[in-house]
Amino acid sequence: SQQGEEDPQALSIQEGENATMNCSYKTSINNLQWYRQNSGRGLVHLILIRSNEREKHSGRLRVTLDTSKKSSSLLITASRAADTASYFCATGTYNYGQNFVFGPGTRLSVLP
């Protein structure tokens, strides 16, 4: 089945730096979403990008999508210690009634 694969598996940066995480997938998609998970908690939806979109912004988050390369990136600018979490991409193939498939995630550590 299709699956997003995040890269890198783990990322450690200093507060104030930018963090970039990538997601690659195997088959055509309708949309791609990014989620954040703090340790021991549920996932929180961050942003969705549709297959006909190339870039979206939400606060300090910027997501890009390249359907020709079957890849997406999540950029967090001016990172803060509170951004320390795992980040997952999830791919969906339909507009209705779809189940999203989650990748294994990138573990981000922002050091003060």
Add this chain to the structure above:
Amino acid sequence: DGGITQSPKYLFRKEGQNVTLSCEQNLNHDAMYWYRQDPGQGLRLIYYSQIVNDFQKGDIAEGYSVSREKKESFPLTVTSAQKNPTAFYLCASTDLLRANYGYTFGSGTRLTVV
């Protein structure tokens, strides 16, 4: 405030015992999902339901059972047939007409076999 409530937060199971994890939502969402997460890994789909009294197996349904008698509730039973049940279990829901707005997740139940 609307949301999803999972209980209990921590659960301990003895060998050969069935246990039930609760998931309740007041978001009026049609679809509900159960995922399993193992340390350092992504989410794997156990079961999902898009309508009351109907549910479908996900990728790893063996050893698990569910019911959907009410729109608000989607309990998961981990049976003795599940040989390695120790994991973090997450429940999620979504409005199917607005599925592109993503899933809402509960805060999870950590199940440990003792």
